[in-house]
Amino acid sequence: MYNSLRKKIFGGDNVVNLSDVRYLPRWIILAIDILILIISLFLSTYIIKKITQTEFIYHQNEITVFICIVFVNVILMYIFKTYAGIIRHSTFIDLFKLLISCFCTMFIVGSINILYFWATGTKFILTAYLILYFIISFMGLFLFRLYVKEFFHIVREYRRSTLKKRILVLGIDEQSIAIARAILDNPSLPYHVVGFLTQRTDSKRASLLGKPILSKDKIEQNTKEELLVDGIIVIKEMMSKDEMNSWVNLFLEKDLNIFKAPSVQKLRDSDLGGSIRTLQIEDLLNRKPIKIENEEVKSRHYNKNILVTGGAGSIGSEIVRQVAQFNPSLIVVLDQAETPLYDIEIEMKNKFPHIRFKFVLADVSNKHRIEPLFQTYNFSMVYHAAAYKHVPLVEENPHEGILVNVLGSKIIASLSSKYKVNRFVMVSTDKAVNPTNVMGASKRTAELYVQSLQNVDGNTTKFITTRFGNVLGSNGSVIPHFKKQIEAGGPVTITHPDIVRYFMTIPEACELVLQAGTMGHGGEIFVFDMGEPVKILDLARRMIKLSGFEPNIDIKIIYTGLRPGEKLYEELLSDDAKTLPTHNDKIMISKDPSINFLEIDKMTKMLTIASIKRDKVEVVKILKTIVPEFKSNNSIYEVLDK
Template identity: 50%
Template sequence: MTILNQRYLPRWAVFLLDIFICFISFATMFLILDGTPLKPHTVWPTPLRGLFLISINVIFFYLFKTYAGIVRHSTFTDIFKVASSSFLTAISVITFNYIYFLFTDQKIFLTTGILLYMFFSFTLMLFFRIAVKEAYQYLKKFTTGKLKKRVVILGMDDQTISLGKALTTESNLPYKLVGFITENQINKNLKILNKPVFSVPITNTSNEFTELLAQHNLDGVLIVSESLSIKEKNQIVEACLANKVEIFNVPLVEHWNRKEDIQTQIKPIQIEDLLERSPIEMDIGLIKSDLYGKTILVTGGAGSIGSEIVKQLAVFSPKKIVILDNAESALHEMELYMNQNHSGLNFTIMLADIRNLERMEMLFAKYKFNMVYHAAAYKHVPLIEKNPHEAVYVNIGGTINLANLSVKYNIEKFVMISTDKAVNPTNVMGASKRAAEMYVQSLQDHINTNTRFITTRFGNVLGSNGSVIPYFRKQIAYGGPVTVTHKDIIRYFMTISEACQLVLQAGTMGNGGEIYVFDMGKPIKILDMAERMIRLSGLKPYEDIDIEITGLRPGEKLYEELLNDTSTSLPTYHSKIMVSKVPTVDYTEISIKIQEIVAISQYGKGKEIVKKLKELIPEFLSNNSEYEILDLQKHL
């Protein structure tokens, strides 16, 4: 293992080194003053003065978490924390010194000594961080020379041999290819690219595999995407982690962008690569015929889900795609992406808000859409719990605007993106999405409705804005702690690509009014995910990176459901898509109730809005929220 394999200097090590620097600073201050006419006060013995001063400094270390950052990535914020702890230590001790003087007419510390201590301790801690940062950068550059990670490649086929050729011909890469590993029985003297081929069982992570890692002093194992199943990857990852060997994931060679970009293609394996997901099979022909020659509106088109829907629609070359969002910066990024990757596609970027009915009507009249994919929504549970007005305006009111216009302009198909949080909702966000589902369902059966309203419902999406995995990754990068709301909380996960593939497939189904739910696989315990992500980062949970249980957030529940208690699900011709048979509410009845909710949201308080939502959705029971009192009042 090279020095660089230690990804982060442990927090306890930084903490102890900073304390050691404090002792050095106090000793230096004492020696300097000892050679001057300024003599320290002798009310307290020198060791006690030093212990007191350093203890105050340690308290501020803890308060400012000066040890929590990654030293080699120290920023101005980290330096500011160190400076603040030193400055406040000096202020606190000087204040204590003068208070002591007022009561006893004696001083414990020389003010000059305290200021010298502050200067020395801050300077040395700053120098320590700069030295580590510069040393790491030097060692990182040095890896292109003598220090290279010794790696093996799993598998022996055209893909792995192409990868091996790239590693052996590019001298500036920080990897040294030791050989290939295969489970096939081969001649022991077989070599590829003049590198040995090791024949050992790998899928059951045998002792032979572990011994091979140790015998050849391996630093890393390279896995080519799609060469192994998820189950096999997990077995190998566990064996490598147990032996402190890094695991790298490499895309198929034909997916590499540029030859000179090989190093960026080799990345540490991520938690997303290890979640057990079977591949999605799409009926490409059916989707293509459904989208051919169509003008399509995608709302929320710059968001996580909406942008992926746009990217997948672009493959089928519809007549025109209008990408609508009210997030200016994200929409600009989307435009740059489309110009770079789909310049031949007829698309329009539209900055607009679905709450603005007049603006929406102008667009419907101008573009004469054939289809609408409605992905625009507010989705962050704790934030919406504090702002129920906005949930009503966007998730309900915005959906009503689009749905009514779809009927008025004879849109062929309206596909709405919903959420598992709409099932037996425990928060305002889920309730607002359930209300939107109920409205479009009732509209389907309304007189003179030719539009097919289709609702798709799924759980958490990996890598989406605000999702848990990027959040954990940032917390690990900052040195922790990683925060989990409850030790038993579980969630369903699906990749953005998978979710949007199923959205397009579900859009080809049914006669309208259906709610389609997706097979989300097995639920995942969030605490287990956090622990594994820390281990994949080369660290130890609870030692290098702590995990804190913070308590459920407002409106959050331990597990999500895809069907409510009274629902039944029926299979479709696609194994991963089921149709939920949810009773439809009368259009007139729900219209009146929703109009009341919208009217109250313009001037009413949060509790009044939520109370009306609970009347509309009887199964809406608040959890860990200020609105729980409304449920108690209802049963009195």
């Protein structure tokens, strides 16, 4: 402490921060305690004289009696080390020591008083005086520690409130109170809880953990500066999507920072700081995930050999993670991207050291490289997620898109049938519905080929197709793209102000894949109820505000025009006229027209030859023959539709 004060005084900084003082030396605490004992003696003397109007000390030397009492008390305080603890951290044990030392003082002095009476026939002090001294001295010592403890608490809280973000906790339920208490009990967190926020209006005069409870109208009627609040902590699991959106709209309107805290079930004090994070746009787009039948899924994968193509991609890698939880005998992860494949290899070996993996660097369009895998490993399940998916790139390079999306799918599916794989699950896209670009048309062609294999003589494999919308956080998707643009200071680029998309999370997409693999009987195309569509302009504005900026003031939004093959609106896959329900209300079967195997096989061979020749126009012509509903949009291939 002395070094700290010396540095403050002689080092140029004359401000002594009381919360930085570690603790007072023990002799100072003992000296203050002795002073409190002396004050207690005089206070007891004053009270006794006022009440009794008689002599209470019968010994001829009053000072000697006082010195004896204080001496005994100090000896007992030394024995019990009542001065040794750090006062601001006093506990019940410290207070109990004080009580014992004061009580023993009264007992010992009282015993001496009785012995003195037996020896001389008179007492040297009134017994009532000893009892009063015991009460006053204990209360004085107790209050001293209580005030010091509270003083340091106030100083510490004031310092926290000036350096930390002042936040409200949304909700007054047990979950919200538990999160608030955890934050208050953890001084290292950069948050200072100043109150609670609720929709209810009957809690205005109440408080929780000593903090006020504010109603929603309080937030609506006041500015951020008037409220003296920096942000809000929400527990997403405690609210519906509509409730969350309503609150978030209000908070963004008031320019409040929004933080997401975990539920109590997921809460660990050790990593609470890492668990509280800024609310992301993905948190607002998430829906209740599909409830998959884990026992059925487990039985399909337990102790089986599994192949995942495109296993280093966004969807493929998540399929690998989820399948690994069901203890398969082997997972073969195949991809042509070297670095992502290496990354997933390191991750899987760390997370699932007990699972046998094989990581294969290969192109799905190379049959001579792929077939030995089927010959060697006797796969039970094949998940085909390998594909080129970026609309503008495939539009510019249709021949490359065909080689991977069509020829690659043909090879994997045909080998699955030849080697009697139990189930083949293909990952497709909603862009295959009434396609307006080469990528969507190539995926629709692959769907038609995979479906046609179901009815080929001698086939025992169940061929299942799943279609997704846009996947949150996938490589190259709009949200990571917007995040990078916002981090760079803008501008955020949108192709068209009216463009609309459906969204789902990567785990949701993969749960659909796994569920489809268990519920399909072969030949089905499963589609997902995507919920409500999201306007990309609104998405961009909310992402900018969630990042603490103002759209078109801090971060500009500019429009670049529709890209080749891009739609304004995706097809609504849950149209009752085109789908059949399943036992899962989030999954439907799409009733799309199919093609005979011989016909689609012949057409895809022609398509492959045109792709090998790099004849882009011929490739697109054949695609339009296979997929008559394919009408190019904002593309050089529009002339082929006339």
